[in-house]
Amino acid sequence: AQKITQTQPGMFVQEKEAVTLDCTYDTSDQSYGLFWYKQPSSGEMIFLIYQGSYDEQNATEGRYSLNFQKARKSANLVISASQLGDSAMYFCAMREAGDSGGGADGLTFGKGTHLIIQP
């Protein structure tokens, strides 16, 4: 079963608008981490933001914020005031702590959302 689902394969957004990238996840662990990474056309994977399952506040990092809704198992990335340089692939990822008996593993990634910012 897919553990991370990103339902938007591609998005076009006007520059300076806010954008929300969707991510839902599936886990039976109580302790887990949710991550967003950006991959520009150059190929590198850039860490953007992290949310722990026990964090009560939504994470924020500059123009990035994570809308964490634990009961809905959703961890959407919000980019405020989008810029042309935000055009890239965005990946949602999860790492489970392994407290449900499965053991800690690497990051599980979604298929990504290709975001294009238009001037």
Added chain:
Amino acid sequence: DSGVTQTPKHLITATGQRVTLRCSPRSGDLSVYWYQQSLDQGLQFLIQYYNGEERAKGNILERFSAQQFPDLHSELNLSSLELGDSALYFCASSPGSGGLYTQYFGPGTRLTVL
């Protein structure tokens, strides 16, 4: 710049050959992870080492192996290469082994098997 280095940046080789990819983690990080990114499989976790010991294994083929050395750099060895092994291979590092540490990725090695 994440502080994680990977060499080489590009590698072109033929089917049946063996290659070694090298990774140096961020200063102070004890965990190294390897990932494969391909068009059909997406981003997949291969293997994790923590302070020289194998800690977790993902979808790593038997033809692939890895190790982490005392200076904490890691190597991923790919043998009997097939066309389908063409992919972008990432190394990532984190301070500890647990699930809640952020993993910082290197620039990747793009492997092309002809």
